[in-house]
Amino acid sequence: MMSPHWTKPLNWNLTRHLLPRFTELSESRPWRKQLLMRSQLLDQAGHWIHSLKHLWRSSNLANKIVGLKSMAAHRSGLEIDPSVSKVDAEDGLRKELATRRPLRITNKNLFDYIFIHSLEIAVEFHLPMQIHTGFGDRELGLRHCTPFHLRAVLEDKRFVKCQIVLLNASYPFSREGSYLASVYSQVYLDFGFAFPKLSVQGITSSLKELLERAPIKKVMFSTDGYAFPETYYLGAKWARDVVYRVLSAACEDGDLTIQEAIEAVEDIFRRNALHLYKLNVFHEKTTSIDDNTISSSSCLGKDDVILVRMVWNDASGQHRCRALPAERFYGIARNKGVGLGIAAVGFTSFRDAPAVGTNLTCAGEEIRLVADMSTLLRIPWSRNEEMVMVDMLTGSGEASEYCPRNALRKVTKVLLDEFNVTVKAGFENEFYLLRKSFSEGHEHWVPYDNSSYCSTSAFDGASFMLKEAHSCLKAAGIVVEQMHAEGGNGQFEIALKYVLCTLAADNQIYAREIIKSIARKHGVIATFLPKPDLNELGSGCHVHLSLWKNDQNVFMGSNKYNYHGMSNTGERFLAGVYHHLPSILxxxxxxxxxxxxxxxxxxxxxxxxxxKENREAPLRTSCPPGVPPDFVSNFEIRSFDGCANPHLGLAAIVNAGIDGLRRGLKLPPPTELNPADCASHERLPHDLLGSVEALAADKIFHELMGDKLVTSVIAMRKVITTSRHALQYTVFICS
Known part of the structure; x- marks a missing residue:
């Protein structure tokens, strides 16, 4: 086993006169010549071991080797006699040389003698000794290969400090190997040879037995590939799959926390071997992204960008992108965009064809996807890539009626032009983290933990992912106000700071991408699905909105006008949202x-x-810290979830608010009790079809958001209510 910084072959010319030429004796030669060579070998046997030790001491050989390996188990067995003498070894060699056959050394005394002196070399030069254990050559009985036979060696005072690595997972004696590693400080385990020789069940069983008693700091992996590159690949691939199975089961049983399992993976696949073999290997840490990583990567020049993702979120709520080589993006597409068949804007989340009723066909005009360079972002979790939000333009360069970003811009412009008011919004993203689990031979996705609301242990178990997501959000210019464990098993929330609603919608898309990608990087799914489990709490992305004029919050009441903490403008805007809420859904x-x-x-x-502060109401006015108790600074819409296109959702809310301001609508009295206990309150639509019917009858959205866009939304929603495939493909929207 050679250290990675030393790759040249040993100069065997230095040692040729010292080492017995065993390989030559196995070649086909005239019998008299073989007898002559064996006689010469016998003459050298007396000083061979001594000369070999001298070679190690007088050269820098030990500095170029990181370990020794023994195949004794596959030749003479592991019942090593630590007291074997030189006389016994020489007698064994004479017997080997006296045979009339090509030489294959099997004499136990000779092997034991070489093995013991090899251990002495390992001790003197502080090198670990790898020992093949368990199954191997068919010529030796398996019972001779159990690592239990090594106890005499392990308890010999000469070798108590010799680090011994049991290879092959000691299979089928994995439990015995685990026991030895737990009671002898110098014993380590390597489960490399189990791949890809065993079945998945056999590999899993063997690894479980290894980890029953052995400290994780003493368990290592090597592919032990040979001959074909596929053996290395398969060994590495299967090892990762099986280690995940075993450790995830340990987490599920409560033996390990998630963070402990992650640390165990680092130890097994990397750290333990680096420490044991004293490998000075540079390792670029890729397991997490912190602020320092972000700041250094964000300083990279454009020359290192390989791909640019052009991202949009369509009316179905699906995140989509086109990835372009950087030279093409900056050379052509940055200004001219890329083409998209207009039928694609009518695709649903479960079928790549325009929904019936959208009036869109593949024969229609092409839309141009043009980058909004103000949204360009270096992707924190994927070096050498950028992403940018796109607008949908017609062939003549005008904004397409089907563009969700343009729909939000249109309604906010009307609000500004008519009332000199802007809207700020902040989303609270709830999502579930799901990890892979195996049960009865089947793969399942189960909650990341089983903790309760704001649980410290739940947050601690996922903090490495949440911190990484925070660093990526920060790099994207997205401010996180707080994050915590939510009430569902494996459910978390990340709340974003309020900004202008057009920017908030862009941030929301980037935030989902970041959270999902960081989770995926760690083998976990982050799903924003509103109800991934009917027995668990749902996930929303509640949005808080406030109204601003000349940098002043004009949603908040004043001494001149105060309706339950709201200004006249605030009340009318919220009344419009209240009046059109069934359609907004x-x-x-x-x-x-x-x-x-x-x-x-x-x-x-x-x-x-x-x-006011009623969390059972779909519309809640809020009085955060710092706001006088008689006033409210914003309102929250709780019936907003992760399947929604944030641009369209906010556009619908602003559209309704404009109608409230135009018509001077008034709010009914606030509900202070649980509305479920009040017979006077009307139930919101029970299903999507009810909301679609309300929207179809509500014409104010057609006026400001655009008739073509609203018509296509209605058609897409109707299709999804009747399709049996819709629920099966929801994962593509929200995870």
Whole structure:
């Protein structure tokens, strides 16, 4: 085993006169010549071991080798006699040389003598000794290969400090190997030879037995590949799969925490071997991204960018992208964009064909996807890549009616032009983390943990991912206000700071991409699905909105006008949202799963009402710290979830608010109790079809957001309510 910085072959000319030429004796030669060579070998046997030790001491050979390896188990067995004498070894060699056959040394005394002196060399030069154990050559009985036979060597005072590595997982004696590693400080385990020789079940069983008693700091992996490159690849691939199975089961049983399992993987696949073999190997840490990593990577020049992802979120809520080589993007597509068939804007999340009723066909005009360079971002988790939000333009360069980003820009411009008011928004992203689990031979995705709301242990177990997500969000210019474990098993929340609503919608898309990608990098799924498990709490992305004029919050009441803490402008805007809320749900709760979440007594707002700090109301006015108790600074829409296109959802809310301001609408009295206990409150639509019917009858959205866009949204929602495939493919939207 050679150290990685030393790759030249040994100069065997230095040692040729010292080492017996065993290989020559196995070649086909005239018998008299073989007898002559064996006689010469016998004459050298007396001083061979001594000369070999002298060679090690007088040269720098030990500095170029990181370990020794013994095949004794496959020749004479592991019942090593530590007291074997030189006389016994020489007698054994004479017997080998006296045979009339090509030489293959099997004499136990000779092997034991060489093995013991090799251990002495290992001790003197502080080198670990690898020992093949378990199954191997068919010529030797398996019972001679159990590592238990090594106890005499392990308890010999000469070798108590010799680090011994049991190879092959000691299979089928894995439990015995695990025991030895647990009671002898000098024993380590390597489970390389189990791959790819065994079945998946055999590999899994062997590794479980190894880890029953052996300290994880003493367990290592090597592919032990040979002959073909595929053996190295398969060994590495299967090892990762099996280690994941075993450690995930340990987490599920409570033997390990998630963080302990991750540390175990680092130890088994990297750290233990580096430490044992004293390998001075540079390792670029890729397991996490911190602020220092972000700052250094963000300083890289454009020359290192390989791909640019052009990203958009369509009316179905699906995140989509086109990836272009950097030279093509900056040379052509940056200004001219890339083409997209107009039929694609009518695709649903489960079928790549325009929904019936969208009036879109493949024969229609082409849309141009043109980058909004103000949104260009270096991708923190994928070096050498950038991503940028795109606008949908017509062939003549005008904004397409089907562009969600343009729909939000249009309604916010109307609000600004007519009322000199802007909207700021901040999203609270709830999501579940799911990890892979194996049960009865089948793969399942199960909650990352089983902790409760704001659990410190839940946050601690996922903190490495959450910290990495925070660093990536920070690099994207997205400010995180807080994060915590939510009430569902494996559920978390990341709340983003409020900004102008057009920027908030862009940030929301980037935030989802970041959270999902960081989770995926660690072998976990982050799903924003509103109701991934009917027995668990749902996930929303509640959005807080406030109204601003000349840098002043004009949603908040004043001494001149104060309706339950709101200004006149604030009340009218919120009244418009209240009045059109059933229609708005077609944008903010756009999937059948959304209505599994919006149920009474689940903090989601199932009834048409509003209330101050009432979390059972779909519209909640909020009085955060720093705001006088008689006032409110913003309102929250709780019936907004991760399947929604954030641009369309916010556009619908602003559209409704404009209608409230134009018509001077008034709010009913606030609801202070649980609306489920009040017979006077109207139930919001029970399903997506009810919201779609409300939207179809509500014409104010057609006026400001555009008739073509709203018509296509209605058609897409109708299709998803009737398709049996919709629920099966929801994972592509939200995870």
């Amino acid at each position: 077609a944008f903010t709760a756009p999937h059948p799963h959304s209505y599994d979440r919006i149920q009474p007594n689940t903090f989601t707002g199932a009834y048409l009402c509003w209330g």
